[in-house]
Amino acid sequence: xNHTIIEDFLLHGHKVNLPGISIDNVIFGxxxxxxxxxxxxxxxxxxxxxxxxxxxxxxxxDEAAARILKxxxxxxxxxxxxxxxxxxxxxxxxxxxxKALKSLDQRYDKNHWALQRFVTVxxxxxxxxxxxxxxxxxxxxxxxxxxxxxxxxLLLDHEAIIQKALEEMRLKLNFQPIGYNxxxxxxxxxxxxxLYETILGRKLDRANFNRKMLSYEILDRKEKHFxxxxxxxxxxxxxxxxxxxxxxxxxxxxxx
Amino acid sequence: xNHTIIEDFLLHGHKVNLPGISIDNVIFGxxxxxxxxxxxxxxxxxxxxxxxxxxxxxxxxDEAAARILKxxxxxxxxxxxxxxxxxxxxxxxxxxxxKALKSLDQRYDKNHWALQRFVTVxxxxxxxxxxxxxxxxxxxxxxxxxxxxxxxxLLLDHEAIIQKALEEMRLKLNFQPIGYNxxxxxxxxxxxxxLYETILGRKLDRANFNRKMLSYEILDRKEKHFxxxxxxxxxxxxxxxxxxxxxxxxxxxxxx
DNA sequence: TACTATTGTGTCATATTGACACAATAATTT
DNA sequence: AAATTATTGTGTCAATATGACACAATAGTA
Numbered sequence: 001x002n003h004t005i006i007e008d009f010l011l012h013g014h015k016v017n018l019p020g021i022s023i024d025n026v027i028f029g030x031x032x033x034x035x036x037x038x039x040x041x042x043x044x045x046x047x048x049x050x051x052x053x054x055x056x057x058x059x060x061x062d063e064a065a066a067r068i069l070k071x072x073x074x075x076x077x078x079x080x081x082x083x084x085x086x087x088x089x090x091x092x093x094x095x096x097x098x099k100a101l102k103s104l105d106q107r108y109d110k111n112h113w114a115l116q117r118f119v120t121v122x123x124x125x126x127x128x129x130x131x132x133x134x135x136x137x138x139x140x141x142x143x144x145x146x147x148x149x150x151x152x153x154l155l156l157d158h159e160a161i162i163q164k165a166l167e168e169m170r171l172k173l174n175f176q177p178i179g180y181n182x183x184x185x186x187x188x189x190x191x192x193x194x195l196y197e198t199i200l201g202r203k204l205d206r207a208n209f210n211r212k213m214l215s216y217e218i219l220d221r222k223e224k225h226f227x228x229x230x231x232x233x234x235x236x237x238x239x240x241x242x243x244x245x246x247x248x249x250x251x252x253x254x255x256x
Numbered sequence: 257x258n259h260t261i262i263e264d265f266l267l268h269g270h271k272v273n274l275p276g277i278s279i280d281n282v283i284f285g286x287x288x289x290x291x292x293x294x295x296x297x298x299x300x301x302x303x304x305x306x307x308x309x310x311x312x313x314x315x316x317x318d319e320a321a322a323r324i325l326k327x328x329x330x331x332x333x334x335x336x337x338x339x340x341x342x343x344x345x346x347x348x349x350x351x352x353x354x355k356a357l358k359s360l361d362q363r364y365d366k367n368h369w370a371l372q373r374f375v376t377v378x379x380x381x382x383x384x385x386x387x388x389x390x391x392x393x394x395x396x397x398x399x400x401x402x403x404x405x406x407x408x409x410l411l412l413d414h415e416a417i418i419q420k421a422l423e424e425m426r427l428k429l430n431f432q433p434i435g436y437n438x439x440x441x442x443x444x445x446x447x448x449x450x451l452y453e454t455i456l457g458r459k460l461d462r463a464n465f466n467r468k469m470l471s472y473e474i475l476d477r478k479e480k481h482f483x484x485x486x487x488x489x490x491x492x493x494x495x496x497x498x499x500x501x502x503x504x505x506x507x508x509x510x511x512x
Numbered sequence: 513t514a515c516t517a518t519t520g521t522g523t524c525a526t527a528t529t530g531a532c533a534c535a536a537t538a539a540t541t542t
Numbered sequence: 543a544a545a546t547t548a549t550t551g552t553g554t555c556a557a558t559a560t561g562a563c564a565c566a567a568t569a570g571t572a
Contacts, residue, residue: 020276021343021375057373061343085341085377087277087317117313119277119377121341171431174511190519200512207521208561215559225568231518232568254529254559255430256456446550463552464530471528481537487549488537510528510560 005139006100014113017054022120023065024052024086024158026165027075029129029145030182030198036145037162038073038134039152042096043141049094049155050162051143052120065123073143074135079181080123083168086161087119094155096139124165126199128182170199175251177218180239188226188234189213216252218243261395262356270369273310278376279321280308280342280414282421283331285385285401286438286454292401293418294329294390298352298411299397305350305411306418307399308376321379329399330391335437336379339424342417343375350411352395380421382455384438426455431507433474436495444482444490445469472508474499 003011027038039048051072055064065080092115101115102108129145136143146152148166151159172178173196183191193209213219220240225233259267283294295304307328311320321336348371357371358364385401392399402408404422407415428434429452439447449465469475476496481489 018276018373018375020274055343055375058345060345061341061375064343082341085317085338087311087320087377089314089316117274119274119311119317119375121343121375170512171507175427175430188519196512205561205563206519207563210520212560225519227569229518230570231516232520232570234519251427256426256452444550461530461532462550463532466551468529481550483538485549486539487547488539488551490550 003104004100006097007104010097010101010104010112010114013054016056018057019054019113020116020118021055021061022052022118023055023061023068024050024120024122024161025065025069025072025080026050026083026122026124026162027069027073027078028124028126028166028169028199029132030126030195031128031130033194033198035148035198035201036129037148037151038075038129039144039146039154040072040136040140041142041144042155043139045141046153047095047155048146048152048158050158054118055121061121065121069125072137072140075127075132077181078125078127080125081172082121082123084122084161084164085119086122086157088157089117091120091156092117096155120161122161122165124169126169126178126182173199175255177216177239177244177247177252180241180244186222186226186236186238188236190234192237216247218247259360260356262353263360266353266357266360266368266370269310272312274313275310275369275372276374277311277317278308278374279311279317279324280306280376280378280417281321281325281336282306282339282378282380282418283325283329283334284380284382284422284425284455285388286382286451287384287386289450289454291404291454291457292385293404293407294331294385295400295402295408295410296328296392296396297398297400299395301397302409303351303411304402304408304414306414310374311377317377321377325381328393328396331383331388333437334381334383336381337428338377338379340378340417340420341375342378342413344413345373347376347412348373352411376417378417378421380425382425382434382438429455431511433472433495433500433503433508436497436500442478442482442492442494444492446490448493472503474503 029036029038038051040051041048051069053068053072055061059067062080062082065082066078069078069080070076097114101112134143148162151162179192179195182195189210192213193204193206196209197204218240219237222236222238226236227233285292285294294307296307297304307325309324309328311317315323318336318338322334325334325336326332353370357368390399404418407418435448435451438451445466448469449460449462452465453460474496475493478492478494482492483489
């Protein structure tokens with residue numbers, strides 16, 4: 001007799017998954033000065049959740065985060081960064097799993113491994129949401145972008161997880177470069193500024209932003225201007241990969 | 257028949273502990289311009305380890321970190337901060353547990369819950385090591401301070417964990433105040449500077465440091481100078497608790 | 513050609529930082 | 543008592559960074 005994916009998971013998942021440890025990915029998307037977050041919809045309910053899942057027994061949690069993201073949303077090659085681990089004792093199996101378990105076995109076992117308490121390691125990433133096409137996996141109803149200002153009802157503590165990720169991402173702007181893998185290979189300073197403004201949620205002065213980004217010395221300026229726009233053609237830039245990753249590791253300078 | 261504490265843990269620990277999730281605490285101690293780390297010695301071996309342990313089923317991981325620290329070292333009321341979660345798949349039961357398990361049961365079961373893969377949530381704290389008296393628990397041989405420059409042989413990936421904690425602590429100096437719970441209630445600017453210099457591992461200019469700390473506006477200066485020293489009496493300061501904790505939460509300013 | 517909007521860059525005042533110096537203080541030595 | 547030594551408080555100056563804003567150049571449109 002065939003089981004659904006969730007039922008199969010409940011019956012056999014403990015053979016390959018690490019009980020008690022899960023990943024929750026907060027994927028921010030920006031586009032046209034808007035910051036959104038990618039959420040999955042619970043089947044037949046208006047409850048949403050972060051793309052998460054359990055860690056497999058033989059994988060690094062970093063690898064788990066990437067695999068889970070791909071399986072649940074189709075997103076691949078995303079720069080994920082760990083930001084916090086959430087471990088309040090009430091975190092345990094959710095109503096999705098409870099419902100599935102009850103339908104699987106009339107003798108509902110609340111001690112089922114999948115309903116036990118678990119700790120979740122949070123990862124975040126930022127993507128250009130116009131560049132990606134998230135698709136929900138087979139156990140979710142939808143996978144769509146949501147305004148941070150208008151979040152739907154969320155499972156468990158997922159709203160708190162999102163807020164913590166946003167805080168971390170904003171803080172890191174002070175000592176880590178961003179933009180690589182987000183912008184086109186060649187982009188304008190306006191594009192880069194828009195990215196920062198979207199994350200920070202406020203306007204920055206064009207001249208001062210320009211001066212600051214150039215002071216990091218991780219941008220190579222193209223000889224040729226971008227053209228075809230309806231006004232003065234701006235310079236095109238690209239990240240100097242070597243310097244970018246050095247700064248990613250060692251910081252942007254001016255700290256203790 | 258009586259069992260040792262470790263044997264008891266192996267036999268019954270899974271009833272109260274969350275399998276697969278542990279805590280490792282990195283406790284830095286500073287005193288007289290030296291930074292050390294608190295380590296436990298494995299019984300009868302010259303191998304050392306961080307004060308860690310498993311999370312109990314009904315406790316928050318933050319509470320677990322504090323409890324584990326108290327049990328393993330006697331240290332209490334320490335300001336612990338989570339800094340990173342380590343989850344490479346090779347992390348599993350260590351030789352201490354293996355040895356205990358073999359002595360307990362001649363039919364050695366390598367699938368014992370305590371030997372399975374686990375993820376560790378790292379916490380760090382900084383204390384004045386002259387102010388505390390760590391004591392090893394009953395399953396450790398010793399509990400002593402070690403120079404960061406001269407670490408002994410360490411279990412598992414504990415050296416990497418220590419390095420990561422140090423990085424994080426140094427980075428946080430840029431946007432979080434420190435010193436509360438570390439210095440005497442009243443201290444001199446020299447004391448505070450010494451704390452920063454010990455963490456950073458380099459000298460800071462006295463005048464510039466003074467100006468910077470005062471610019472944070474979290475210090476209250478006493479009318480009376482400290483006296484009895486062999487030269488000009490310095491001012492005494494104390495942290496303005498309200499402003500200190502506000503800065504701890506919101507940052508020290510001057511960021512994006 | 514004139515207008516409009518965008519971009520590049522410069523300027524100015526202010527703030528911060530690094531390096532260093534001088535004065536005041538207080539104990540010790542002569 | 544005076545001189546010396548060491549420490550602390552604070553100031554200064556140059557360099558650097560930052561915020562606010564202005565002007566010139568560019569390019570499409572009216």
